[in-house]
Amino acid sequence: MKKIGLLILSFLLFVSCSNDTKDDSKEIVPFAPSDYYGKWVQFVDSKFANDPSSKQFSYVFNNDKTFVKTRSYDNKITTLSGTFGIVTNNNVTQFILSYKEYNMIISNCSSDLKESFTLDKLNHLNDNASACDRSYIFKKEE
Numbered sequence: 001m002k003k004i005g006l007l008i009l010s011f012l013l014f015v016s017c018s019n020d021t022k023d024d025s026k027e028i029v030p031f032a033p034s035d036y037y038g039k040w041v042q043f044v045d046s047k048f049a050n051d052p053s054s055k056q057f058s059y060v061f062n063n064d065k066t067f068v069k070t071r072s073y074d075n076k077i078t079t080l081s082g083t084f085g086i087v088t089n090n091n092v093t094q095f096i097l098s099y100k101e102y103n104m105i106i107s108n109c110s111s112d113l114k115e116s117f118t119l120d121k122l123n124h125l126n127d128n129a130s131a132c133d134r135s136y137i138f139k140k141e142e
Contacts, residue, residue, distance in 0.1 A: 031123050035140070036086060036095075037061050040125055043139035057105075057136060059097075059125075067097060071105050078105060082113075093119040094128075107134050 040059045056073040061084060071078040082099040097115040099106055107115050109132035117125040117138070127136040 031119065031140075033086065037063050039141040040138040041141050043124060043137045057138075058141075059138065061095075069097075069105070078103075080105065095119070095125060107136060108132075 038061065040061070042055050042057045044055065056071050058070050058072075060068045060070075062068075065083050065085065067082060067084050069080045069082075080099060080103055082097055084095055084097045087094045087096060095117040097117075099113045099115075102111060102113060106113065107127050107129045109129055116128040118128055120126055123140065125138040127134050127138075129136075
């Protein structure tokens, strides 16, 4: 009786083992909230890599919920700062940035003092002002 039980158990273990050879190295791993902090730089396709306007913006997100936005273009550097919050609903993560005063480099479709970005599955921040022809994408600097 013991031999039959061991045989059945061995068979179940053999059948339940998976020979999954999936390569996880190519799988995108979602950022943990602690990975949001740091410098994010404008990301563009290689066909626009030589266009100076395609790499003019960057953000630094600090642990104390403050940020600095920098624009470097035409030998002029502009910096803005403010506070931000991170909101996650239905597996969608958004960064909401708030400024204290208006500046023309605030990216939105109105004269509001807020910007918003959505974190995509590739861990890029997408500017939500794309509805008004702004399509900036940012990648975390390593």
